[in-house]
Amino acid sequence: MNAVPVAAPTRLVDVTVDGTTVKVAEGTTVLQACRGAGCDDIPTLCYGDTLTPKNACRVCMVEVEGSRTLVPSCSRKVEAGMVVHTDTERVQHSRKMVLEFLGSSTDLSVAPHVADWNEQYAVDVDRYGPDRRTKAQPVKRDNELYVRDYEKCILCYKCVDACGEQWQNTFAIAVAGRGFDSHIAAEYDAELPDSACVYCGNCIAVCPTGALMFTSEHDMRADGSWDESRQTETDTICPYCGVGCQLTLHVQDNSIVKVTSPSDHSVTHGNLCIKGRFGFQHVQNH
Ligand code: SF4
Ligand code: SF4
8 A cells, every 4th residue: 555645733832922832834924923813903004915025115023022122923933932022112112113104204194904003003104204215206107907005105116026936937027226226127117018927916906005006096086986885806816818817896886896806715816817907998898
């Protein structure tokens, strides 16, 4: 009889989060352990549940006993007996500083949750004065499907990873420049239609700040008609091919205003192709 290889069982370790001890599987991140312990309010921006943590934004820092520095909870793995504090004065100060740095150079006005965090951590983005350098620049509109507003970009690299080897394998965009001039760019700063972009929109799906946005959403926000309280979300199956990706249609005033896909889907993980993501105009243009 052939031997059936059996994976070694995952060891459980004890981790204490804000005084509550939980058992979590070895290899779990501190962020996951915190959520398992009921602590759901650690802010994150560059973290994405479908991407490898990048440690770029530093808003998820927590204090770990015995560690000289604060640690990024999204990527740090738990260790047996670890004692984590998520809301100490040092942690709060760090989050305030990070949100001030980000908010003083970029426009985070449509980034979900940021306004609440700013209030919670008493963030003052004007602290660095009127002469601070910002990423202010015109919105890039070089195709009909989505706009790129890099004034809102925090350089979290999520779009680069989604377009590259982690999902799409198209490699249309990358980080160009150095230091404060670092920016997300298509090859040689070309416009998207001249790049390798296939308009899957998987970069839009992971962007945490609205720097990448459906043209429909961008234009509705600009004319003041975007109203999420009047929108419904309906899950359906993409009609274009036999793969059958799951779509979530965001509908306002009986029109589809954008399309997403659940990130926890075991096959597509929130990713779509151009047809599923953008091919909805025929539904309402008849
Ligand atoms: S739309 Fe798709 S191919 Fe184009 S930049 Fe975004 S992830 Fe890459
Ligand atoms: S465009 Fe969005 S996803 Fe890409 S680096 Fe900037 S903030 Fe991150």
